[in-house]
Amino acid sequence: MPRFTSETKARIDEIAGRYPDRRSALLPALWVAQEVYDGWLPEEAMQEVADHLGMSRAEVEGVASYYTMYNKEPVGRHHIEICQNISCMILGSDDLIHHCEHRLGVGSGETTDDGMFTLSRVECLGACSNAPAVQIGATYHENVTKERLDTIIEQLKSAPSEVAHPAQAKMPEQGQF
Amino acid sequence: MSENDKNTEIHTAQTNTEEQANAPKESTDQQAAQQTIAEAGAMPASATTAQEAEAAGRVADPQPTAPPVSSTQADGGARTVEDTPRSERDRTPAEKADAVKVQSDAEAAKAAGVEMTKVTVDGVEVEVPKGTLVIEACFRAGADVPYFCYHPRLTSIGACRMCLVSVELEMFGARRESIFTCCTVPVAEGMAIKTRTPEVKKAQNGMLEFLLANHPLDCPICDRGGECPLQNMTVAYGPPTSRFIEEKRHFPKAYPISDYVVLDRERCIQCMRCTRFCEEISGDGQLALLNRGSSTEIGTFFGHDFTSNFSGNTIEICPVGALLSRTYRFAARPWEISSSDSICSKCGNGCNVALQTRLGELVRVNGRTNEDVNEEWTCDRGKFGNYYVNDESRLKHPLMRRADGALHPASWDEALAAVAERITRTKAEFGADAIAGIGSTRCTVEDNYLFGKMLRALVGTNNLDHRMLPHGFEPMQTTIAEIEHFKTIVSVGMKLDWDQPIVYLRVFKAYSKKGANWIKADVVDNTVTEALRAGGADAVLLLPHHLPQDQIDRAKKLCASTGAKLNVLLPDCNSWGAARAGILPDRLPGLTAFREGRAHLDSFWKTPLPTASGLDSDGIFDAVSAGRVQMLYIMGSDPATRFHDTEKARRALEAAPFVVVQELFLTETAKRADIVLPAASFAEKDGTFFNIEGREQKIKQAMPVKGDARPDWRIVADLMGRLGTPVPYFSARDIYREYNRSIPKAEAVAAR
Numbered sequence A: 001m002p003r004f005t006s007e008t009k010a011r012i013d014e015i016a017g018r019y020p021d022r023r024s025a026l027l028p029a030l031w032v033a034q035e036v037y038d039g040w041l042p043e044e045a046m047q048e049v050a051d052h053l054g055m056s057r058a059e060v061e062g063v064a065s066y067y068t069m070y071n072k073e074p075v076g077r078h079h080i081e082i083c084q085n086i087s088c089m090i091l092g093s094d095d096l097i098h099h100c101e102h103r104l105g106v107g108s109g110e111t112t113d114d115g116m117f118t119l120s121r122v123e124c125l126g127a128c129s130n131a132p133a134v135q136i137g138a139t140y141h142e143n144v145t146k147e148r149l150d151t152i153i154e155q156l157k158s159a160p161s162e163v164a165h166p167a168q169a170k171m172p173e174q175g176q177f
Numbered sequence B: 001m002s003e004n005d006k007n008t009e010i011h012t013a014q015t016n017t018e019e020q021a022n023a024p025k026e027s028t029d030q031q032a033a034q035q036t037i038a039e040a041g042a043m044p045a046s047a048t049t050a051q052e053a054e055a056a057g058r059v060a061d062p063q064p065t066a067p068p069v070s071s072t073q074a075d076g077g078a079r080t081v082e083d084t085p086r087s088e089r090d091r092t093p094a095e096k097a098d099a100v101k102v103q104s105d106a107e108a109a110k111a112a113g114v115e116m117t118k119v120t121v122d123g124v125e126v127e128v129p130k131g132t133l134v135i136e137a138c139f140r141a142g143a144d145v146p147y148f149c150y151h152p153r154l155t156s157i158g159a160c161r162m163c164l165v166s167v168e169l170e171m172f173g174a175r176r177e178s179i180f181t182c183c184t185v186p187v188a189e190g191m192a193i194k195t196r197t198p199e200v201k202k203a204q205n206g207m208l209e210f211l212l213a214n215h216p217l218d219c220p221i222c223d224r225g226g227e228c229p230l231q232n233m234t235v236a237y238g239p240p241t242s243r244f245i246e247e248k249r250h251f252p253k254a255y256p257i258s259d260y261v262v263l264d265r266e267r268c269i270q271c272m273r274c275t276r277f278c279e280e281i282s283g284d285g286q287l288a289l290l291n292r293g294s295s296t297e298i299g300t301f302f303g304h305d306f307t308s309n310f311s312g313n314t315i316e317i318c319p320v321g322a323l324l325s326r327t328y329r330f331a332a333r334p335w336e337i338s339s340s341d342s343i344c345s346k347c348g349n350g351c352n353v354a355l356q357t358r359l360g361e362l363v364r365v366n367g368r369t370n371e372d373v374n375e376e377w378t379c380d381r382g383k384f385g386n387y388y389v390n391d392e393s394r395l396k397h398p399l400m401r402r403a404d405g406a407l408h409p410a411s412w413d414e415a416l417a418a419v420a421e422r423i424t425r426t427k428a429e430f431g432a433d434a435i436a437g438i439g440s441t442r443c444t445v446e447d448n449y450l451f452g453k454m455l456r457a458l459v460g461t462n463n464l465d466h467r468m469l470p471h472g473f474e475p476m477q478t479t480i481a482e483i484e485h486f487k488t489i490v491s492v493g494m495k496l497d498w499d500q501p502i503v504y505l506r507v508f509k510a511y512s513k514k515g516a517n518w519i520k521a522d523v524v525d526n527t528v529t530e531a532l533r534a535g536g537a538d539a540v541l542l543l544p545h546h547l548p549q550d551q552i553d554r555a556k557k558l559c560a561s562t563g564a565k566l567n568v569l570l571p572d573c574n575s576w577g578a579a580r581a582g583i584l585p586d587r588l589p590g591l592t593a594f595r596e597g598r599a600h601l602d603s604f605w606k607t608p609l610p611t612a613s614g615l616d617s618d619g620i621f622d623a624v625s626a627g628r629v630q631m632l633y634i635m636g637s638d639p640a641t642r643f644h645d646t647e648k649a650r651r652a653l654e655a656a657p658f659v660v661v662q663e664l665f666l667t668e669t670a671k672r673a674d675i676v677l678p679a680a681s682f683a684e685k686d687g688t689f690f691n692i693e694g695r696e697q698k699i700k701q702a703m704p705v706k707g708d709a710r711p712d713w714r715i716v717a718d719l720m721g722r723l724g725t726p727v728p729y730f731s732a733r734d735i736y737r738e739y740n741r742s743i744p745k746a747e748a749v750a751a752r
Helices: A006-016 A022-036 A043-053 A057-066 A086-090 A093-104 A146-156 B003-041 B049-060 B093-111 B134-140 B198-213 B229-237 B273-281 B311-317 B380-390 B412-430 B445-459 B481-485 B501-513 B526-538 B549-562 B575-580 B594-604 B617-625 B646-655 B712-722 B732-742 B745-751
Strands: A078-083 A117-122 A134-136 A139-141 B116-121 B124-129 B164-171 B174-181 B192-194 B261-263 B287-290 B297-300 B323-325 B338-343 B352-358 B361-367 B399-401 B407-409 B435-438 B488-492 B517-521 B539-544 B565-569 B631-635 B658-663 B675-678 B687-690 B696-699
Touching: A006 A022, A006 A043, A022 A043, A022 A057, A043 A057, A057 B273, A057 B287, A057 B297, A078 A086, A078 A093, A086 A093, A093 A117, A093 A146, A134 A146, A139 A146, B093 B124, B093 B134, B093 B229, B116 B134, B124 B134, B134 B164, B134 B192, B164 B198, B174 B198, B198 B229, B261 B311, B273 B287, B273 B311, B273 B501, B311 B323, B311 B361, B311 B380, B338 B696, B361 B380, B399 B412, B412 B435, B412 B631, B412 B658, B412 B675, B412 B712, B435 B445, B435 B617, B445 B575, B445 B631, B445 B687, B445 B712, B445 B732, B481 B501, B488 B501, B488 B526, B501 B517, B517 B526, B526 B539, B526 B549, B539 B549, B549 B565, B575 B687, B594 B732, B617 B646, B687 B732
Parallel strands: A078 A117, B116 B192, B435 B631, B488 B517, B488 B539, B539 B565, B631 B658, B658 B675
Antiparallel strands: A078 A134, A134 A139, B116 B124, B164 B174, B164 B192, B261 B323, B287 B297, B338 B352, B352 B361, B399 B407, B399 B675, B687 B696
16 A cells, blocks of 8 residues: 655655755655654555655665665654664663663564564764763653653653654753653 | 684695795785775675784784784785786686777777877776776776676776776876776876786785675586686685685575576675666666675565566676576586577577587577677577477477378478478469468578578469568668667557567667657557657657558658658567568569569579469468468468467468478477478577568577477478479578579678
């Protein structure tokens, strides 16, 4: 079942219009597709992007599989990405990850049975100054402690899903969590 | 063997080769080694730098004076720099073809007046067209540069990093020298290119070690072994040992990605020749490089079938054994193969191919270079469809219908005597016109010419045709190669990449590389009219021959009015040849009309020919059903399945009192025959095909004839002997010479 609506296509067309060549819009188009397809890129999503941009579908898969931030497996409603790079690691991201694994009952890269959370270890989020950093959906959380992470997870259970999109990344408002 | 033993052994080997031979050059060697690692580090596929260093450290340990990393010893088995270039013999056919292509391109550019640039390669000055790549300048100078990903017909991307050479150039006021991948650098005036310095050798050596880091080295069980560029280059440029002792990456072996192609990702060196071919040449983009880093692999979209009609070419251009043919897999070793230059029999494009056989069986069909026709490509139909010549169900003995009504094996003597006797009897009882012949668009010109001569001169009838459709002939108005220069290309009523694959490649080239407008339509309709009007004289219309005659007529009128060129594309490998050989009721060899050709032929064939036009194939089948034609002689044709009105053909075959069929297989037509004569396939005889453009191309016998079969011309010649004419033909060449002389002078010249 194709999921691209005329509105989705218009969004991709708008992006493609910024480049001399339609295929240049592939990366942002894949972000749009990931949003439309619940946070990950199944075969159909790549097919739709290929069809809409007029590219070979194998090339689309080649690009999508090259970048780790495109999810090739289904993710839960909330995708918790904990930075494991050096600054965060020194400031205890390992502990955070283990804590999170215990709390959610899943290993890194896995999704909880209820489909609520996916936990991932990721490379540098670019928030070293406020390490350790955690990205959930499009939202950055910095200076995260185990306690704060617990609170965040509790609150997320009733929060709407949010799909990461580099163009829409935002910081939590002061005191949001 | 324990770790220590290994180390000692490696170390000893190095001391012998490395230290003694290269001791004075140590510092340069070191630099080169570091450079190699830096170069290679930029390559996405090599995640081995850390492992290299680690391995190097281990090796260096036993010698306390040596620095831990990047010492001369750490450089593994870098071999002594040999200053002898590889001999011609050590190059694969593909490499030779690449060099020839580069040379001819350069000559053509020079002739076309392209600005030339002077560079020196290993001290030899060469002139190359401006913008030429350094690697091509090297080839032009006769230097040997190892390479995998470079291909003269594909965009250069420097994926394999193998073609490292040293380039010295005046830049920013100083003479600078550095090592480059020479397939990505264009020449500049005054460049000094060095391909054989110790630094270059060392860099290439290091690069090969990287490329082999994950390569399984299973050459003994690899089909590519013996004609593998990676194998060749490793012998010529590579290290004798590897420092890589970690587990190599693993993928399923021989993973089928289509009916024809298997993929072995372990062997892949990620040169991206296949992906570039799919993108740039065949345009289907079916293969892509997936994932990244050390997980990089070639694949199709989510494992779907590799459904290109040109997939076989990726096998041929793969510089390792990663893409292999399922039909050729384990069928032969390259050194056991005998190869004959021939022409593909599957369609009218006339691809130049090499038929490769082992022990009398066709094992592989490879493309041959002909810039005017197929460049160097083949389609899958040609590459994998010609194996019918090996088929066990081929007819091996003559068959005769006996008293029980079934076909039984017979000897040639018996069968030919029966045919000759029947021809004589029918002619005596019912007249010559009671005999009719159907020639073949798949037999050679020689076969058809002799068939026509037998029926016209010996039997004395013009009831002769080869057409399965009631259509006329339109010679192509352009050549295949010219199609790529048109700005507007309109193709109607066919799946071009399957029906006319090589024409398709030209069209796609025009469309993708030269910005041509390509319009596809099902029928000649208003879209076509508008496109042609807009295109004017710079447009070409491609039609399949099977389109209804009124459509073709309409297209003809249209093209005449807009100035567009019209190409009606014939279907079979010798469609033109059959017509040219005169297998038509109203045309003599060379497509000569009766009134122009008869006088010449009467004297040339030394017998007066029948004067009136004969029946065409429709007429022949009608006449058989009406009882006017008593004997049907069919050579290499299957009207029971291929005639436009199969019912009519079948009725006629049932009704005919006597049917003779020369065939490869027991076709629907042959099943209805009274005598079936087994014929040799195109791979088993010499001869000539005319492709859709009317280009004369020779086929050559590649394998012994199956069973008792004989070439069609030989069968006809034997029969002619029995009908009372001595047979002067010993080879297809004799017949072709006679065919040429049978055409009145002017025609003979035009036909060449």
